[in-house]
Amino acid sequence: MSKIENLTLEDVMGERFSRYSRSIIQERALPDIRDGLKPVQRRILYAMNKDGNTYDKAFRKSAKSVGNVMGNFHPHGDSSIYEALVRMSQDWKVREPLIEMHGNNGSMDGDPPAAMRYTEARLSKISSEMLRDIDKNTVDWVLNFDDTEYEPTVLPSRFPNLLVNGSTGISAGYATDIPPHNLGEVIDAVLYLQKHPKATLDDLMGFVKGPDFPTGAIVQGIDGIRKAYETGHGKIMVRSRTSIEPLKGNKSQIVITEIPYEVNKAQLVKRIDEIRLNKKIEGIAEVRDQSDREGLSIVVELKREVDSQGILNYLFKNTDLQISYNFNMVAIDHMRPVRLSLKRILTAYLDFQQNVVKKRTQFDLQKAMDRQHIVDGLIKALSILDKVIKTIRASKNRKDARDNLVNEYDFSEKQADAIVALQLYRLTNTDVTELKAESKELSDQIAGFQKILNNPSELNKVLAKELRQLAKTYRNPRRTEIQNKVSNIKISTDVMVPDEDVVVMVSHDGYIKRSSLRSYKASSSESGLKDEDYPIFMEQLNARDHLFMFTNKGNLIYRPVHEIADVKWKDTGEHISQTIGLDADEEIIGTFAFNSLKESGNFLIATDDGHIKQTSFQDLKPGRTYKNHAYTYEKLKAENAKVVAVQYLANPEQSSELLLISHHGLALRYGLDEVPVNGARTTGVKSMGLRGDDLVTNLQLIQPNSVVAIVTQRGAFKKLAVKEIPATSRARKGVMILRELKAQPHRVVDFVVIDHEDQPLEVLTNRARSHDILPKEYSVGGRYSNGSFVIDVDSEGIPKQIRIKPSELTVN
Incomplete structure (x- = not known):
């Protein structure tokens, strides 16, 4: 009979939510500081590598890889696994894609990828660096969810993936936003930190200039970058790369060739076109997305003789042509979520790589020593070959032969096994020479491995050499331009407000409106006011004019004409008290319009x-508060x-x-x-x-x-x-x-x-x-x-x- 416990709801909820939170923080949403991967990403890369689905082999159906991951390592929905796999292949989301895909893997327009039964995938070449040396006991292993096989707790990650590809995720109480960086710059910083453990942030920022987004664009705000690298939290502005090109007939066009990271291109084009349709600003004739396989290109064609820079500034301010990016560099470090500085990330990666090289060297040393032991046994056996053959022929079976060799000639069991398994054609003088050469080579290797293990500087030399080789192989130019200051965007009223004439009316009871000349002409006899109300001001003005309304209680109300409610002439308009609180008996006694x-x-x-x-x-x-x-x-x-x-x-x-x-x-x-x-x-x-x-x-x-x-x-x-x-x-x-x-x-x-x-x-x-x-x-x-x-x-x-x-x- 099961035991029934009396527990308060508060205790039960607190304990259950704590376990749930720990699970999603450590095992779902946040990356590891060492390899920069979330568990699902790590499992995808490991499973594909285990199946031989590597860059030098043919592509395989994505569904097969997803099925292997789900069946063996990640007991969650196939859609979440496929989404993670696809994201690692999208070269506009990750700086160095870890997966190569054939077929539709989505787009910058937010289009979904094709179903996994249609697409094919394999590991990219740089993924081999994430998994290199995994078979040499370089990382810890744990049993999978059903205890049928082991999976790695972290990948060897021979390049600093956390910074290179960045990460984004939301968990319980924590979120992370780590932008992508340039691989060559980050490796240069690691190499410098290796030689100068007390390096300052300024020293490291001499190498890591700032984020290097896969979509390029321009980052503004070196102070924000510095604060983020110092505290793990900071804000920068990311601006599209644009140019203004002249056209015939005093026209011009804005050409956008790079947009901010993770901005949906289709939504951006739609937003710019809505500004054109709604006449938020005058001067945009047409918006076209001309992107093709050659690259991104959004063209905003402008009308004749307009302020093109003013329109561009308005688009920077009111669309995702310019966005703010907030660093929030949180990762799992020693099983805990921590907000990280740049130096801590690089230090943790360097320590991890030193440990990987150390464990790999220990593995190689043991393997060489084991092989040398076998080779020494074979050389000894060949020196007493006749006796060995006689002993083997006199034995009953393989096990008996092995035991007799151990007992009579003082071979170890491993040596005896190797001798028994030796093929007859190897019993030649040549093979003895080869074995002696191999023994000498093994001795040299063992000495080299021991030197690395016994001398930290030698280990660092090996690591530095490998990092330099990796940088040489995969280094590519920076895509994102870094600018020190955030540009101050000034938008001229002439850009925002059309140069058009309107009719403006202020009524005795406090109603105010503007209407187009066309609307006024069509219904000038219908003012839209109540029977007892009447106009106290009615004039034809320009939309760029300014209206001052003085009340009998000493209050001044200001409105730019273009901000007055634009309604049909036969509509009432808005009451001024909707935005500004006036007394019930307060009246407007004077209204004046000005050009400037x-x-x-x-x-x-x-x-x-x-x-x-x-x-x-x-x-x-x-002043600034005139609206309210x-x-x-x-x-x-x-x-x-x-x-x-x-x-x-x-x-x-x-x-x-x-x-x-x-x-x-x-x-x-x-x-x-x-x-x-x-x-x-x-x-x-x-x-x-x-x-x-x-x-x-x-x-x-x-x-x-x-x-x-x-x-x-x-x-x-x-x-x-x-x-x-x-x-x-x-x-x-x-x-x-x-x-x-x-x-x-x-x-x-x-x-x-x-x-x-x-x-x-x-x-x-x-x-x-x-x-x-x-x-x-x-x-x-x-x-x-x-x-x-x-x-x-x-x-x-x-x-x-x-x-x-x-x-x-x-x-x-």
């Missing part, structure tokens, strides 16, 4: 609690204070005057030169001497002959000549421009400068109603008149604003 952010003008700003200032355009230039945050352009002192007017002065040095009118009907006129220029986060100076609960209603720039239109809360309209208001100085009380009534006095709600008499004005009420006024139908009144009643406040609502009626927008 290098303007030299000033903004004139007035608040209802009697403050005024100028702020330079450059003080209000947007508004900027303060006016610091309001009172909690309920509001900005009532924002004007832009392109040439502030040109003298002009301004007019302020208060709610109670007081008007103040003075020169602009009295208003100082202050920073963005300031309140400004006193604009007008307000009394009691009086407020400033608006500010207008005026000329001495200007006429203003005034509207009151009772629906009265009045025209007043500016010359009726004397020019004084800032911060005064002002003069009365209304006739004061004891009952139901008039109060000014807004005023505007009349440009010319034939231009209609529009009064907007608190019921979202509008009332048109033609100025020429009304005469200019004196300072002490209250004007004419033009609006029925009971039916239309109380006036809120008067403005020049927007004319129908005519687009080009």
Whole structure:
């Protein structure tokens, strides 16, 4: 009867997961520091070598190799074994392929390989170096999963495969990303380290310049390489190799001949073509993949007279033409996963190779000594040949003959076996001479082997000679170029933003949109706004222009025109509060468009609690967070204070005057030169001497002959000549421009400068109603008149604003 144990779930899960983690870390996902192989890769190479499926023999079906590996050594799915086998053959994934394949073994486009029943495989020539001397007891062996035969725990790996071919893998709590390197460079570093055990990282980097990817390309960032080689963790930029070629008719094309490591070429071409189709940037005419057996070639054909370098920079930034590669050099060292420096990897490999050479020499020494023992026995037997033959003839059988030779002539059992097995034709004088020559040769070999084993410097000489020979045989030029600095990619707005005209609208309720001229022309009568909403800004602009929107609570919202939601004209657009948090009662009171952010003008700003200032355009230039945050352009002192007017002065040095009118009907006129220029986060100076609960209603720039239109809360309209208001100085009380009534006095709600008499004005009420006024139908009144009643406040609502009626927008 089985014993039932009471265990907590926590203990069971912890112990089981620990075992599972250890299994996948040590036996699946991470490479060994000595041969750079994961178990499945090691088993594939060993099984194919064992079956004689080597580079100097014919190819065999991949399915046979996969079956042998799965049946004898790796009890997992055939697909995982085949995938590992295929990857070792892909010359765009590994720097020195360990497998040669006939048939479709995949592609840089991410195409899967053909099924293993169709493809053929064998070990490559350099794989023979991974397995060389494996039959000379150079590595440890363990029983396979069913205890039927032995498999190696590591391959002799006569070249430093971990660095040469790199590795990538993910296990429980660990991952590894070791890039491929140049075989000649790594062997040179090993040889230098062998002579200089205290070599510094700088010494080693004199040989190992950096990764050498099979796909070539350009690595930028020597500091990242150095950090990775020092700590095992670092970041570099890998950039495609590109050139810009001129074409006829002022056209050009970008030709890409090398792409970053492990980038899917088909996906890269598709992404570039999507940028062309979606018009993320203007100027790309066509994208073609012209790769063939001669090599990789992606051509990006450009339109006439475009900034080709700017487009290339955009592609570097927004596609996998340039990627960041993160070193994470983790491998199994003495049964533990360790993050490794370059020196530790090279030191571990060197120690391992010294051990391999030592074990091989011990094996060869023992073999030579065993053979010499046999040869000495044969020479002795030939010297007493007649006696030996007589003894053998008198024996009953082979075993009896062997025993008699041992007993009568003092041969060892091995010598006696060799004598009994000797063929009659060997019993000649010639053979004695050959045996003596062989004995001398064996003595020399034994002395040589003992010298190697007894003297570490001799062992190192042998290892160095073999490494130099290996480098001479397999060395090939570096493919990846190393550049010290990471290039700073600057993308011109002209590249990203098409040079096209659009219609931009900002509504009273805070909706903002841009539409193509075509869409506007097709549906200009349908603004897409709610019935009670109306445009406060609508102009034809260029997509490269800049929009500044000022709110009545001192907040500035900036938008490049090309970033405004591009919608059909009959759509509403986006509400500005979707990206920037504004108060519910906050309104946009001024919107301005500019061609560039290098303007030299000033903004004139007035608040209802009697403050005024100028702020330079450059003080209000947007920062990096403009997409999510508004900027303060006016610091309001009172909690309920509001900005009532924002004007832009392109040439502030040109003298002009301004007019302020208060709610109670007081008007103040003075020169602009009295208003100082202050920073963005300031309140400004006193604009007008307000009394009691009086407020400033608006500010207008005026000329001495200007006429203003005034509207009151009772629906009265009045025209007043500016010359009726004397020019004084800032911060005064002002003069009365209304006739004061004891009952139901008039109060000014807004005023505007009349440009010319034939231009209609529009009064907007608190019921979202509008009332048109033609100025020429009304005469200019004196300072002490209250004007004419033009609006029925009971039916239309109380006036809120008067403005020049927007004319129908005519687009080009």
